[in-house]
Amino acid sequence: MECALDAQSLISISLRKIHSSRTQRGGIKLHKNLLVSYVLRNARQLYLSERYAELYRRQQQQQQQQPPHHQHQHQHLAYAAPGMPASAADFGPLQLGGGGDAEAREPAARHQLHQLHQLHQLHLQQQLHQHQHPAPRGCAAAAAAGAPAGGAGALSELPGCAALQPPHGAPHRGQPLEPLQPGPAPLPLPLPPPAALCPRDPRAPTACSAPSAPPGAAPPAAAASPPASPAPASSPGFYRGAYPAPSDFGLHCSSQTTVLDLDTHVVTTVENGYLHQDCCASAHCPCCGQGAPGPGLSSAAGCKRKYYPGQEEEEDDEEDAGELGAEPPGGAPFAPCKRARFEDFCPDSSPDASNISNLISIFGSGFSGLVSRQPDSSEQPPPLNGQLCAKQALASLGAWTRAIVAF
Amino acid sequence: AGGGCCCCGLFWYRDSSPKPHLVNRFCILLAADVISTVEFNYSGDLLATGDKGGRVVIFQREQENKSRPHSRGEYNVYSTFQSHEPEFDYLKSLEIEEKINKIRWLPQQNAAHFLLSTNDKTIKLWKISERDKRAEGYNLKDEDGRLRDPFRITALRVPILKPMDLMVEASPRRIFANAHTYHINSISVNSDHETYLSADDLRINLWHLEITDRSFNIVDIKPANMEELTEVITAAEFHPHQCNVFVYSSSKGTIRLCDMRSSALCDRHSKFFEEPEDPSSRSFFSEIISSISDVKFSHSGRYMMTRDYLSVKVWDLNMESRPVETHQVHEYLRSKLCSLYENDCIFDKFECCWNGSDSAIMTGSYNNFFRMFDRDTRRDVTLEASRESSKPRASLKPRKVCTGGKRKKDEISVDSLDFNKKILHTAWHPADNVIAVAATNNLYIFQDKIN
Helix, strand or coil: CCCCCCHHHHHHHHHHHHHHHHHCCCCHHHHHHHHHHHHHHHHHHHHHHHHHHHHHHHHHHHHHHHHCCCCCCCCHHHHHHHCCCCCHHHHHCEEEECCCCCCCCHHHHHHHHHHHHHHHHHHHHHHHHHHHHCCHHHHHHHHHHCCCCCCCHHHHCHHHHHHHHHCHHHHHCCCCCCCCCCCCCCCCCCCHHHHHHHCCCCCCHHHCCCCCCCCCCCCCHHHHCHHHHHCCCCCHHHHHHHHHCHHCCCCCCCEEEEEEEEECEEEEEECCCCHHHHHHHHHHHHHHHCCCCCCCCCCHHHHHHHHHHHHHHCCCCCCCCCCCCCCCCCCCCCCCCCHHHHHHHHCCCCHHHHHHHHHHHHHHHHHHHHHHHCCCCCCCCCCCCCCCCHHHHHHHHHHHHHHCCCC | CCCCCCEEECCCCCCCCCCCEEEEEEEEECCCCEEEEECCCCCCCCCEEEECEEEEEEEEEEECCCCCCCHCEEEEEEEEECCCCCCCECCCCCCCCCCCCCCEECCCCCCEEEEECCCCEEEEEEEEEEEEEEEEECECCCCCCCCCHHHHHCCCCCHHHHHHEEEEEEEEEEEEEECCCCCEEEEEECCCCEEEEEEECCCCEEEEEEEEEEEEEEEECCCCCHHHHCCEEEEEEECCCCCCCCEEEEECCCCCEEEECCCCCCCCCCEEEECCHHHHHCCCCCCHHCCCCEEEEECCCCCEECCCCCCEEEECCCCCCCCCEEEEEEEHHHHHHHHHHHHCCCHHHCEECCCCCCCCCEEEEEECCEEECCCCCCCCCEEECCCCCCCCCCCCCCCCECCCCCCCCCCCEEHHHHCECCCCEEEEEECCCCEEEEECCCCEEEEECCC
């Protein structure tokens, strides 16, 4: 269907409608808000798929120009973690981001890819969390990369992690961002449509009247199935010992990915920092109580902490230090997500885009008040500190818009 | 309050010629506020309207009168009263609108008339009764009501009933309140004439007309976690003959038929009506336009009709897989959904209605257009409810919307449609060819010419 508005404008308009419905006479109209949330979901799916496609294309161009570089900014971690089997060498080269030079050259694109990936991670976390998937995704991805022939299959099970791997190593270059089905016009990632949007029932994607994702996207069952067959048996043990599994953190802090670069023997852990901070802001985040991410890994944790700010400094200057969790996970003061992040995210965004973040921040602050006002409401979403980043709002929009209409 | 009645002589009349020869006689009645519901009573002699200001205006059909032969069938204002007032829910800091969402008549059992009217939260049973006699000759008070001095009373007399000008009184007999958390969208009187149902977004309650402090919850689709909410109830109606059967429609375009004999809580449906979605017509707004805004049983009880944003569908109760008829109301709007979303028109809730013999159905559209579909002849017509296009004693011209290409004479292009002029509420007389069409705050009544 041709639509005069692009996905972003639709999101903006929809949020405006939801916001104005709060002040309408007669109270919030549940039916109308529910319908608006469907439009929001549809627009977001298209929006994310477009962004992934665009960044994938950019990444492709960039990688073709740049030979792979070592990840010199990563710390040397591999043998510090106890219990790490030698089979780690089996894993293929996986790196976060491109080479340092490439990053310096295309910081915005990489940064955006990273952020987009984090958005996507969150979706998948919501799915995986349902299934109590024990193994960190990084593990499975690492394992999957070690089996190039079966890479497509294994990678397909954990598309989120796959996205973290830029198509660096030749055999994996195009693959991680391929859709689950090979096709002439691949989408960068299979979208997590209904499953993510109905986080509590990913097993029944058809129960949510989900639009079919853009053609070629994987059925949600595929995206939701990864927990069924995780990575080879050896790796989960290793990674679980080394780093806490995503499920350990609970829903909010669970987006953590670990990859191992066999060339440099660098283990890299990426945490979804801003979510982490938000989670720490709320009372019941388990990770905040821990001084270290996992038992008996103080060295690893320490290395991780060291690595992260270092990486930050070497990456693009636009990086907001507070954004990607420069603070250690334990007891860090909350650094509000800066709204400017949204503009970084979409440098060519229309004026409406900044309105989105305005609206979300208005809405975010008012929402918990809205929910608490209604005696009939069931569990409230955890209160979020500070202002919401629009992109975070976009990320969590699925469950979030449900909560919007919940009152 | 209600307005005056102005009549012109236009007749609506169908003969055997290939094109229906439409002549209309109509009343235009001007309300002070936007009309929000229209409903004929069981005999069709009374027509009730509710408006956004909480008022109910009842019109009565003129009886045949030899001295005024042309006045047969005119509807004149019969009674006006304030049904609901705006309220404030202090607990939730919410204002409750006084807008009348639905009016449903009760079958007449004595000289008085009863109707149910509801706003978002409260249903009221009103008794409308006539008073045409007055007692005169009281002992203790004068004719003008002043008390008489007891010492002046020297004789006793029996008061006499004398005729007076007809006075119509409306009094609230029952108030059914505090049973709905969400906004009431439907009420429906059962064929047993003792009970009725009321439906909000998530729940349906069953009431007894005599009992106001209790209601039974018979449908509850509220999920344990509101974040899992995927659909709401949009309309509900009792079967016209089977007092244990009712249907409710959802925002997902499905209809569930429930039998109250099967269990106390009718969360499990007996029948489930859904037409599979056409994947090729998928869009951002697919969910919105598939949401059902009205459901109506046929008078026979064999069929039901649903209205979604672009079409009306007729369902056979014996076939759940798909409707037996689909009529496009304004398919030319499909390419305009984006703008209609922006201006909120896509959320408009159109109603639909059957004629007395179930051979025709009617529903409204934009630009003060309304559509009629003849199920037997498969013909449909677009008519307009406006003063300008309805001249006295002239036929109502069928209208046509030009969807593309060259616009013919008398056609209207899609872009020049006025989306503020919408006809959401229509009603058809239960026996005769008389229709009531609400266009914002104007009520049009069109009649068939009786030869």
